[in-house]
Amino acid sequence: MSDRSREARGSRGDTGLGDLYRLYSRWLTARLRRRYGDEADDLTQEAWVRMTPYMREGAIAHPKALLLRIVENLAIDRSRRGGPRPLEQTDRAEIQQAVDPASQIDEILLKQIIFNMPPKLRTVFVLSRFAHLEYQEIAERLNIPVTTVQWRMRKALDYCAAQLRL
DSSP states (O other): OOHHHHHTBOTTSOBOHHHHHHHHHHHHHHHHHHHHGGGHHHHHHHHHHHHHHHHHHOOOSOHHHHHHHHHHHHHHHHHHHHOOOOOOHHHHHHHHHHOOOSSHHHHHHHHHHHHHSOHHHHHHHHHHHTSOOOHHHHHHHHTOOHHHHHHHHHHHHHHHHHHHHO
16 A cells, blocks of 8 residues: 555544545646647546445555556446447548549449458548558547557458359
């Protein structure tokens, strides 16, 4: 247990939420403001609310670490709830300009292959090949891990190869 949290102990030997708040609220807000910007106040408030059940279970050995873990989990939850960002108009224009097949038949074949591709594979394939996004950018846009982007791209290329062999 840190020295500061020992100072915050009451007469019963446990640290109250109010004491922890007085000790760490400025530190937490400043740290979150650097990392999360405008979302810092909301994350700070929600972190303290989520800290309450831990207070009922007993003394917290490392309150700073617990607060940071709670905030990290909150940020992950928020990003997941946001869902994938829709394509912007500029992305759509780039996709249309990037498709320049040698003939009309090739264009039709390519469109059929892409449209028949499973939606998750198609999204990654189009963002990579036509919007020229890197895997990391695709992962951030779709809120999925980079390894998932790599797997889906490999599957999409396998799908295209199989369709062209037919």
